[in-house]
Amino acid sequence: MRLPVVFSALLAQAGALLAAFLAFKASLFFGLLLPLWGLALLQSVTAVVLSGLFGLPPWWFVIQGLFVPLLLLVSRFNLPPHFFLGGFLLLWLIFFSNAKERVPLYLSNETSCTALASLLPGHRPFRFLDLGSGLGGLLARLAEQKPDGQFYGVESAPLPFLVSWLRLKKKSNVHVRYGSFWNENLEAYDVVYAFLSPEPMAELWQKAKHEMRAGSLFVSNSFAVPDCSPARTVQLNDARHTRLLIWEM
Ligand SMILES: C[S@@+](CC[C@H](N)C(=O)[O-])C[C@H]1O[C@@H](n2cnc3c(N)ncnc32)[C@H](O)[C@@H]1O
Known part of the structure; x- marks a missing residue:
């Protein structure tokens, strides 16, 4: 064992x-x-x-x-005990979901955002969801490049959520919500994006299969779904050797 x-x-x-x-x-x-x-x-x-x-x-x-x-x-x-308590609280507020979900905070880079934008519809309304939207940087960049889209994010770690809410509250086509993406119905979205970790991918794929509409796209940055090949893979030319894995539902 x-x-x-x-x-x-x-x-x-x-x-x-x-x-x-x-x-x-x-x-x-x-x-x-x-x-x-x-x-x-x-x-x-x-x-x-x-x-x-x-x-x-x-x-x-x-x-x-x-x-x-x-x-x-x-x-x-x-050092005074408050120093350690403060450090612990800060890490807890940032990496709140780690212990349960095993998904830390790291951010999609500029190259991923540009490649993702090229997958989104042009000149027609659509809805995009970022599962675990972190600091909201990806949503902000995409919303600028694709003004016809409505961009949604859901984030369960308190501090990243607060930062994203403050930076995005004035953008009329971006909406971030505090909570777990497991409670979000994926049916309403044309494109669902996940940059998570290997851990939740099998269960997330089951959820996506049940809830996403025919014709919508599920995109995973870097992490594969066990035993389910994507319809397309976009290999990016960045230092991380990022791959966007795309499933057409
Ligand atoms: C790797 S980061 C990606 C951030 C952002 N999507 C990006 O691409 O820049 C993953 C984020 O998912 C969040 N997260 C993990 N599990 C979650 C859950 N069940 N519900 C909502 N957010 C979650 C983490 O707190 C973290 O901020």
Whole structure:
């Protein structure tokens, strides 16, 4: 059985702390006193080794290895507790949906916006929906390029939603809503755009198939739907090697 990633990470940290504690006790027994940074190094290396044994993805090794040494370093600055509470709240407000949805905040680039605009109807009304609209930048750019369209966004993280609402409230053809896209009926839209992560794609595709009208477009930036090839793929010439995957419903 494979443990959830966060649980494996916590277990690796706990095991590594135990190893450092036992090394400390053993050093006392032999009349030695291991320096704190020596213990931190031991804890760090053990955390990385255990993370590997628990099958965590490689990018976790950096987090696991630096966690305790950085805790020790930061504790030297005697920062007030509000500093940490403030940092936690800020991250929570930005990455609110991460723990449940496993979709972080990163933004569609200019190249993706231009390619997406070329897929939208010209000179006739249409409705476009951005699932997880982030800071609203994509909607703002598309609304300028395609004034005949009505652009909608739904975002579940409080701070990105607030930023997008403030920047878009004066644009008459852009509408952002706070909430989860799982509660949004996709039937009303001609084009639905998703730039999310691999995690929700299978379930999202089921929702799109049930709700979207015949003739409408479902576009995913970068992330494939398992076992369902897109009708078209647009390969973009940017640093991320972005692909727009397009399904005609
Ligand atoms: C990768 S960002 C994309 C932002 C924007 N669409 C863009 O392309 O620039 C994904 C966004 O989806 C939001 N998100 C994740 N799950 C969501 C959900 N269930 N409902 C609404 N938004 C969600 C995240 O908070 C994040 O802002």
